Amino acid sequence: MITVDDILREKRHSRIITVRMNETVATAALIMKRENISSVVVKDVCRTEGNTVVGVFSERDVTRALVDFGANAVAMPVASFIKRTLTSCALSDSIGTVLRLMNEHEVRHLPVLAEHGLVGVISATDLIRHYLHEEEADVPSGHAAAGAGVVLSALR
Template sequence: MRVEHILRTKESRVVAVRTTATVAEAIQLMKAENVSALLVKEVCRTEGNTLAGVLSERDIVHALLERGSSLLPMPVSQLMTRAPITCAPSDSLHHALHLMDRHHIRHLPVLDDGHLVGVVSARDFTKLQLQELSAAEPLPASPTLHLH
């Protein structure tokens, strides 16, 4: 199975922020969208879907420990992971998982010929595994709750 399979089965919308957004704005977006990482894009319109970096909850927590709340007005470009590890839609799921494990990351941007086409996360792999397990072994029926 390939990374493109996961991309086809999930929402295609990628939650991204511009490099000029503040860390506080990024945190608000993460909360509103219920995501634990944002893809960071350049402001320049000619860049299109070019990936500048990734900003994760882990990046924010580590920076909070070092700098405290003074990091909130900083642009995400100062905090993001530049040149993040990426994969291609044609890569095997095994390869993608190997990259995530080796680099201790939970989000993997997917680039097709240098253009951002999506992101796969540990949650996507968990969901896929759960679907496969459910198909092989359905969950037992829930017991009926009787109230007296």
């Protein structure tokens, strides 16, 4: 069984990018652009000196903020746009568990917590990359593209 821990070990980016809840949408968007990532983990500002994970702010949240509030959104705090209930996973969770969580909560990024501390972030893209890597390892050369087509059609 492949676990979240296995996927995190494969990831290229080992840094976990976080912002505080009071950071603006503009600041979070600039950080995501600069780091070439699609989400940031949001941490609490006052409780436990900013070490509590309270949510994930993603490109999708930027879009929703701009559609709902126009140009005013860029000055609003990211806390205004994150889901109020944190959905996370553990290092020992299977890929199937992660996919079910993402589907059930309609999210594409999950913070990975161990002993209540943030140890990583897993995304739908990470799962796709893992699957494609496994397909390339299992399929004779030249047939990997066919496997990719199967994955993409399954995601539609």
